[in-house]
Amino acid sequence: MLPSGASRRFAAVLFTDIVGSTDIARGLGDARWRALIRRHHTIVRGELKRFGGKELDTAGDGFFAMFESPGSAIRCAAAICEAVREIGLELRAGVHAGELETGDEKPAGIAVNTAARVMSVAGPGEVFVSSSLRDVVAGSSLEFHDHGLHHLKGIEGEWRLYSLEAVDGHRLADPIPPEEADRRRRAIEPTMPDRRRQRMLVIGLGAVAVFAALVLFVVATREDGTPSARAITGTAPDGPPPDSLVKLDALTGELLRVRSDLPATARAVSHDLDAGAGSVWLIRSPNVLKIDPEDGSNTPVRGISGLLTTGVDAGEAGVWFVGGELYQVDPGTGVAGDPIAFRPPNVPTPTTAEDLAVGFGRVWITLSQGYVIAVDPHTEHADVIEVGETPDAIAVGSDAVWVLDEFAGAVWRIDPETRGIVDRIRLSGGLDRLAIGEGFVWVLDTTLGSLTPIVEESGEVHAAIPVGTDAEDVVVGLGSVWIASGGDVLEVDPVAPHVERTITVSDTPILRLAVDATDGTIWADVGPAG
Numbered sequence: 318m319l320p321s322g323a324s325r326r327f328a329a330v331l332f333t334d335i336v337g338s339t340d341i342a343r344g345l346g347d348a349r350w351r352a353l354i355r356r357h358h359t360i361v362r363g364e365l366k367r368f369g370g371k372e373l374d375t376a377g378d379g380f381f382a383m384f385e386s387p388g389s390a391i392r393c394a395a396a397i398c399e400a401v402r403e404i405g406l407e408l409r410a411g412v413h414a415g416e417l418e419t420g421d422e423k424p425a426g427i428a429v430n431t432a433a434r435v436m437s438v439a440g441p442g443e444v445f446v447s448s449s450l451r452d453v454v455a456g457s458s459l460e461f462h463d464h465g466l467h468h469l470k471g472i473e474g475e476w477r478l479y480s481l482e483a484v485d486g487h488r489l490a491d492p493i494p495p496e497e498a499d500r501r502r503r504a505i506e507p508t509m510p511d512r513r514r515q516r517m518l519v520i521g522l523g524a525v526a527v528f529a530a531l532v533l534f535v536v537a538t539r540e541d542g543t544p545s546a547r548a549i550t551g552t553a554p555d556g557p558p559p560d561s562l563v564k565l566d567a568l569t570g571e572l573l574r575v576r577s578d579l580p581a582t583a584r585a586v587s588h589d590l591d592a593g594a595g596s597v598w599l600i601r602s603p604n605v606l607k608i609d610p611e612d613g614s615n616t617p618v619r620g621i622s623g624l625l626t627t628g629v630d631a632g633e634a635g636v637w638f639v640g641g642e643l644y645q646v647d648p649g650t651g652v653a654g655d656p657i658a659f660r661p662p663n664v665p666t667p668t669t670a671e672d673l674a675v676g677f678g679r680v681w682i683t684l685s686q687g688y689v690i691a692v693d694p695h696t697e698h699a700d701v702i703e704v705g706e707t708p709d710a711i712a713v714g715s716d717a718v719w720v721l722d723e724f725a726g727a728v729w730r731i732d733p734e735t736r737g738i739v740d741r742i743r744l745s746g747g748l749d750r751l752a753i754g755e756g757f758v759w760v761l762d763t764t765l766g767s768l769t770p771i772v773e774e775s776g777e778v779h780a781a782i783p784v785g786t787d788a789e790d791v792v793v794g795l796g797s798v799w800i801a802s803g804g805d806v807l808e809v810d811p812v813a814p815h816v817e818r819t820i821t822v823s824d825t826p827i828l829r830l831a832v833d834a835t836d837g838t839i840w841a842d843v844g845p846a847g
Contacts, residue, residue, distance in 0.1 A: 327417075329412060330413055330432035333408050334378065334436060344499075361401070372715055381429075387454050390412050391484075397410065402501075403501065403836060409444075411436025413447045414447075438464075443481075444489070445481075462482045557577065559823075560579065560846075567794075567799075575613075589628050594631045620644065630680075637680055673711065674712050676733070677733035706722060715773060723747055727741050727742060728744060747764035761791040787802050798811050799830050827842065
């Protein structure tokens with residue numbers, strides 16, 4: 318008998334685990350290990366979002382997630398195993414599908430236990446699945462190798478397991494050599510707070526050093542009390558020119574690359590920026606661009622009419638753009654598929670697509686005049702949700718979809734399963750941008766120059782943080798919240814929310830930011846002159 322309030326649903330379950338984590342932690346030391354784990358968590362969460370997975374639990378170095386699509390769960394597992402090699406880690410993953418007991422607590426049942434036991438059989442870089450799951454995804458361009466019969470601890474009978482060999486014709490890569498893996502892990506510096514404490518210990522060794530540090534702080538502090546990054550990062554005062562795209566090292570604030578040869582646009586025309594699926598994606602209407610993250614070179618995304626394109630998000634095994642229509646772009650070729658006409662007949666015209674977000678197996682689009690459209694990318698079926706008056710920015714969280722409504726002065730929370738509104742959170746002032754991460758929904762008010770954290774789980778509103786009236790954008794990643802404020806990038810500590818660092822980038826305002834968790838960088842879209 319099911320517990321009171323519980324129900325059953327069919328879903329795929331994914332477990333991941335870092336191979337050799339105890340030895341790695343011992344070899345790196347606490348500070349560097351914490352930094353590595355933060356990077357690992359960011360990468361895994363990015364892939365879960367991209368493939369429509371829902372994070373259910375994180376225990377130390379492992380993840381437990383649920384997917385509506387078994388094929389997406391397997392593809393996500395392969396993508397995670399590949400992505401974490403950038404930071405010198407090897408993961409093992411197990412996937413199984415079956416009926417789950419769902420209720421107030423996280424899903425449970427034999428299917429969950431089976432997935433965890435399947436994972437325990439896998440080795441470094443391996444994705445193991447049960448035979449029943451392998452049968453479900455037959456014909457889906459996923460190739461497997463029969464790994465024989467196994468006894469799974471606590472599970473009755475013998476289980477035939479399969480290891481994933483290839484995805485869409487691309488074979489899974491072998492683990493990287495141990496020496497190279499160790500080099501990549503050790504290239505990750507401790508997080509900023511740890512490094513700052515180390516510097517303070519050194520400063521405390523002498524009164525002269527203390528005095529010099531105080532003088533530097535006074536000289537390098539802004540009128541609003543936030544530190545100037547020119548003292549921290551050594552950024553040149555003039556900075557990158559208008560209409561440039563800038564790549565920053567998130568840890569040091571160093572400008573790694575400046576590209577000023579991209580097509581320009583006027584300030585009044587749409588900008589959007591995202592990093593994912595191996596590239597950086599930039600909308601400068603009427604231009605829609607794919608950016609190489611290594612050298613910053615750009616190629617136009619083909620198959621999109623860019624004049625009305627307003628939003629981009631990476632997810633669902635592709636990259637999605639919205640404008641007059643919805644487009645899925647192949648991340649390898651940069652070519653859009655056939656457009657999806659996402660406006661159902663019962664939605665009045667004219668309406669304008671404002672933003673989109675991808676997650677929970679759907680593409681979520683905000684429309685002017687009070688609508689959110691939830692599009693199933695497989696069937697192209699669209700559900701219409703009436704939301705407030707002027708829904709604008711939208712973001713996908715761990716268990717809900719969040720929408721900003723500036724005119725109504727509210728943030729709406731949508732249940733992704735029922736597609737119904739479950740909460741309306743009122744906020745004062747203007748509401749302009751939205752980002753989710755580190756347990757909070759972050760709402761940027763550019764008029765007041767404030768950032769308001771909302772607890773994602775409870776909806777509790779915390780005190781606003783001053784970030785300056787030049788603020789234009791907010792993103793979350795690499796364990797921090799990042800604000801584009803004038804020509805600066807502000808780093809906000811999400812634990813005790815405050816601006817802990819300012820990176821001066823340009824004399825020209827930055828319009829959009831994106832975080833690339835795979836290499837620990839921040840991308841900034843510098844706007845036009847004037």
